[in-house]
Amino acid sequence: MDTKPVLITYATRFGSTQEVAEKIAASLGEAGFVVDVKPIQEVQGLDGYAAVILGAALYNAHWHPDAHQFLTQHKTDLMQRPVAIFSLGPISAGSAAMKNSRRQLDEDLEKYPWLKPVAMEMFAGKYDPTKPGMGFFYRLLPTRDYRNWTTIAAWASALPALLTHAEILRHA
Ligand SMILES: Cc1cc2nc3c(=O)[nH]c(=O)nc-3n(C[C@H](O)[C@H](O)[C@H](O)COP(=O)(O)O)c2cc1C
Structure with a gap:
């Protein structure tokens, strides 16, 4: 790299x-x-970046709209450098919820066949009903943080090798 x-x-x-x-x-x-x-709203362009790691949360079975806009807007630049993707989704520790969120992400990203991430991961998310903007019924639910920092750290520690390998292949 x-x-x-x-x-x-x-x-x-x-x-x-x-x-x-x-x-x-x-x-x-x-x-x-x-x-x-x-x-994501502050990214003007990808010139000067060796690689991009893009993360977004799932809402109502879809990736955050700003992430979609980013993919559309920066398609050409993203095709020219290694990209890794992570998503936050399930507000549960269960494997069924994780599988469901992963399916939502996979389906949502099908419209970008050019996108070939070197890594793509779904992490369990956090639910905080005290945040401003939560609807009435959502505010009745308890706070839950299912993010597993060990899992996140393990994924992050694998990235250098994946990004570097992709970059070497690009120049081979
Ligand atoms: C209103 C609402 C809808 C959600 N819908 C989904 C969903 O369809 N699929 C999913 O996997 N996670 C869903 N989530 C969970 C979020 O992805 C999770 O809370 C994430 O950590 C939020 O990220 P943020 O704090 O960066 O916005 C939803 C959360 C909320 C509050």
Whole structure:
């Protein structure tokens, strides 16, 4: 991997995806990568980035609309560098919920056949009814944080090899 920074960008409504993005950024930083962590709306372009890590939360069976807009807007640039994808979804520790969220993501990304991520992962999410903007019924539910930081750290620690390998293949 060259010395250009890796962009880690995220689409979030309530902040839990941002915290995961920051955890991944810290891990890549420890591995010697230069990283730039940005909310997705602040990304102007991908020039100068060696690779992109894109994270977004699922809402009502679809990836955050800003993530879709990002994929459409930056298609050409994304095709020219390694891309890794993560999503936050299930508010449950169960494997059925995880499978369901993964299916939602897979179906949602089918419309981008050009997208060939070097890694793609679904993480359990966080539900916080105290956040402003939660609907009335949602506010009746308890706070639940199912994010597994060990799982997230393990995925992040595998990224340097995957990104570097993809970059080597690109120049072979
Ligand atoms: C109103 C609402 C709808 C949701 N819909 C889905 C869904 O369809 N599939 C899923 O896997 N997760 C769903 N989730 C869970 C979110 O993806 C999860 O809470 C995530 O951590 C939110 O990320 P954020 O804090 O970055 O916005 C939903 C959460 C809320 C509050």
